[in-house]
Amino acid sequence: MRHVTPVFIDLVRVETRLYDTVSARLRAAQGLSLGQFEFLEIIDRVPDCRVLDIVNDVGITVGAVSKAVDRLVAAELCVRVAHPEDRRSSILRLTAEGEKALAAARPVVEAELAALTASVSSEDLARVAATMAALRAALEAGSVT
Template structure:
């Protein structure tokens, strides 16, 4: 085992435990999981958001995103509207209920993350964040981490 393998293992285990804990709290308090929250966040943040935009940002397949968006639409949190320049495509938009759900969920996510990371000093957390930004940028600059 190389010296990088234990770092990778720790990184994955930390991410999984953080994700699961935040998702459980969000589901209990707001009735949606962290994955749904992330999708709503992206739709809210990306002007003219399309399924392809979410797939690119999360490095998952278009099919997986499309199915998840279908569930958001069925829940009444998101809608697909005709793309103004491309009739074969659609743009995603939050519904008023989706906007409310997202706004109510943001402080829950922030609070859960603050609580779960409280064992790490703010300076150490900032250093970890800096390293992760560098690693993520390097991975996203190539084809690494893309689905398929």
């Protein structure tokens, strides 16, 4: 029997510390939370991005994503545009201000993550990345119980 609980606890602690540290640095530098940055990244990356695309990417509820998007709209970082083929849905687009905020935030996030992981070799980081990608894919496919 494998004892994976210590691995899980380490994973959660690492994620929490990385997330909190990067988010604090990003907020201090750019006035954005890491969650806002993630949503802006998804809106920028996914063509004709909808709330459901963010839900599927991040794995949180439609209500939580919709409220977060409402806050991004209120901050004038993105807009909701009518979907040309589905009147029940809207497409999310970054505003010029959202594009500027994302462009300014990317190097802050990258630099902070690089600094936080500097003590880990490139090879080890690549192994962790591959392992996390495989675990995420299995979880998202529903093949892990």
